[in-house]
Amino acid sequence: MKSLFLISLINSCLLMMSSHPVLLMTFILSQTMIVCLISWLYLSVSWFAFVLFLIFLGGLMVLFIYITSLASNEMMKIEAKNFLATLIFLASSLLMMSYFMNSQSTENSIFNSTTKNFFSMYSASASFLILASMIYLLLTLIVVVKISDKFNAPIKNLV
Missing domain, CATH: 1.20.5 (Single alpha-helices involved in coiled-coils or other helix-helix interfaces)
Structure with missing residues (x-):
């Protein structure tokens, strides 16, 4: 579970660094899959994560077609200034995340309240x-x- 949060954080930082539309769509798609995996692991209900993924994927397909028609021949480039800022943000976020994820009491209380709310809804x-x-x-x-x-x-x- 912690590794999925870490991958999600790294993916978010890389998303901020990129500027090409196709690369942005790739990062958003991978972030969608990570969010669906996290919701599946927290709620232990596979259909909810699957429906969430299908909804996100449908919206992303429309966005992908629209954006690729706007910027079809644009070259991908990585700017060094954005890369350094993203690297600093990623390092500080990883330190804060490792500090907060070590406490077991917060994770258990979040899990219990989420599960209780989900089952009371259904x-x-x-x-x-x-x-x-x-x-x-x-x-x-x-x-x-x-x-x-x-x-x-x-x-x-x-x-």
């Missing part, structure tokens, strides 16, 4: 509401797919 009394929301979302998905059908689309130009 209790038996709220199961009908959750099921109704799932059915509503499924029906909405089916309607959107039918509306945006290739041959019967209302968005289609009638020439």
Whole structure:
């Protein structure tokens, strides 16, 4: 768990250092995977992390297409000034993180409160509401797919 936080911190620092759009998207995608892994390990529910990853991935695909169309031939370069500032920030963050992560009491209290809040949200009394929301979302998905059908689309130009 601590190694995932460390990788996330390093990834965030590298994200601040980069300026190329494709490299930024790569760092954001890896950060998304790390966040999903951390949420899966904390909550022990794999479907929540998977749905979170799919939502992030869908948004990133749209951003990736948009940004690569804007900056398709831009060269990647690393500036030395940004690299030094990022390195100093990373070193100080690692020291603070190693100090705070050594205390077991904070980790256990965060884990217990997160787990308690998660399971109270999905209790038996709220199961009908959750099921109704799932059915509503499924029906909405089916309607959107039918509306945006290739041959019967209302968005289609009638020439």
